[in-house]
Amino acid sequence: MPELPEVEVVKRSLEKNIINLIIKKVIINTNKLRYKIEKKKIKKIITKKILSIKRRSKYLIINLENKKSILVHLGMTGKFFIMNNDNKTKKTSFYYELNQGDEKHNHIIFHLSKNTKLIYNDVRKFGFIKIILTKDLLENSHLKLLGPEPFSKKFNLIYFKKYIIRKKRKIKDILMDQNFVSGLGNIYVNEILFFSKINPKKSVEKLKSGEILRIIKFTKKILLNSIRKGGSSIKDFNDGLGKKGVFQQEFKVYSREGKKCHRKNCSELIKKFNISNRSTFYCQRCQK
Ligand SMILES: [Zn+2]
Numbered sequence: 156m157p158e159l160p161e162v163e164v165v166k167r168s169l170e171k172n173i174i175n176l177i178i179k180k181v182i183i184n185t186n187k188l189r190y191k192i193e194k195k196k197i198k199k200i201i202t203k204k205i206l207s208i209k210r211r212s213k214y215l216i217i218n219l220e221n222k223k224s225i226l227v228h229l230g231m232t233g234k235f236f237i238m239n240n241d242n243k244t245k246k247t248s249f250y251y252e253l254n255q256g257d258e259k260h261n262h263i264i265f266h267l268s269k270n271t272k273l274i275y276n277d278v279r280k281f282g283f284i285k286i287i288l289t290k291d292l293l294e295n296s297h298l299k300l301l302g303p304e305p306f307s308k309k310f311n312l313i314y315f316k317k318y319i320i321r322k323k324r325k326i327k328d329i330l331m332d333q334n335f336v337s338g339l340g341n342i343y344v345n346e347i348l349f350f351s352k353i354n355p356k357k358s359v360e361k362l363k364s365g366e367i368l369r370i371i372k373f374t375k376k377i378l379l380n381s382i383r384k385g386g387s388s389i390k391d392f393n394d395g396l397g398k399k400g401v402f403q404q405e406f407k408v409y410s411r412e413g414k415k416c417h418r419k420n421c422s423e424l425i426k427k428f429n430i431s432n433r434s435t436f437y438c439q440r441c442q443k
Contacts, residue, residue: 157229159213159305159338160381161250165235166210167386168247169217169273172237176267177204178219185262189230189283192263196286199223205267212301212337216292224289226297230281236261238272249385301337305374310336315367319359326362327355327430330370339374341433342409343381347373349408354442355435408436416441 157165181197200219209216217225227233235247236257246253257276263284265273275284287295303309318335329335330344339347348355350373353366362370407417412427416438423440 156231156340157213157233157248157250158340158343160343160378160385161248162213162215162229162338163210163382164248164385165229166208166215168237169208169215169235172239172247173205173217173267173271173273174207175204176269176271177202178265178267180266182264182266183262184264185280188262188277188280189228190285192284193286200225200286211298212304212333213340214297218289222289224287224292226283226285226287226292226295227275228283228297230277230279230283232279233275233277233282236274236276238274240270244274300334302333302335303337305336305338305378310371310374312364312367312371315371316364319362321360323358323360325355325430326353326357326359326370327433327435329359330374331431331433336374338378342406343374343377345409345434345436346377346406348442349437350377352442354439355430355437357443408438410434411436 178200179202181201183192183194183197186192200221200223203223204220205217206220207218209218213228215227215229217227219225232251234251236253237245237247239245244253244257260276260278261274262277262280263275265275267273275282292298303314319329322329327344327348330339330347331341345355347370351366351369353362353370408425411417411425414425415421416423416425418438418441421438421440423438425436425438427434427436429435
């Protein structure tokens with residue numbers, strides 16, 4: 156499932172490939188993703204130029220010249236492919252491979268100027284594409300309640316402390332709460348707590364300032380690191396159909412149940428349990 160770094164890399168790939176192109180035609184091969192595709196609204200974006208690409212949390216926003224925006228969520232398996240003049244399919248991020256037979260899940264194809272196609276592919280169809288007025292973005296129901304971006308200055312010690320006052324929730328639950336901080340998903344929250352040496356079950360009322368500062372620091376650091384690694388492999392996404400992307404995401408704790416802790420001088424085995432039905436991995440010796 157794409158998390159914030161994966162979506163940020165999609166955004167950067169799209170910026171490199173489709174800015175200033177004009178939407179010539181849109182082919183819709185499905186009538187329903189997570190929400191119904193509004194064909195009438197899609198008709199109205201034809202002949203319009205793509206001005207900019209933004210990301211908010213795990214949402215992509217493609218701003219068009221007619222004061223309209225395309226709001227995209229990739230859901231569980233959403234992918235954008237780019238096809239240029241050379242007719243080769245190219246990936247836009249590092250979290251998936253190009254596979255033969257993927258074409259049957261090409262649900263929406265934007266034909267753009269310069270012989271470019273932007274293809275939305277989604278095996279499980281939990282993603283969505285909506286056309287909305289750019290001026291309504293801030294009030295959009297998907298976006299308006301989102302907490303600060305992890306990289307923003309607003310995500311700081313004062314904000315953190317204020318938010319958790321009188322709360323007794325587990326730290327892992329709070330970090331996954333999109334109203335608290337937006338864009339963090341299960342994988343990166345596991346990693347952040349491992350680096351911060353905090354037990355995922357720890358109640359937020361017991362967190363000391365130093366621990367909160369560690370969580371904030373590693374949130375930014377781990378996400379940035381993933382974006383940087385994924386971003387630096389953008390050129391490798393340009394592989395033709397069937398070739399694997401070069402970048403493989405490495406995790407220190409996520410999905411490592413029963414394996415030795417990665418921390419120096421620790422030989423503890425990583426344990427797995429569930430918090431709010433989500434897989435949680437931690438080292439009971441390092442994470443207090
Ligand atoms: Zn350990």
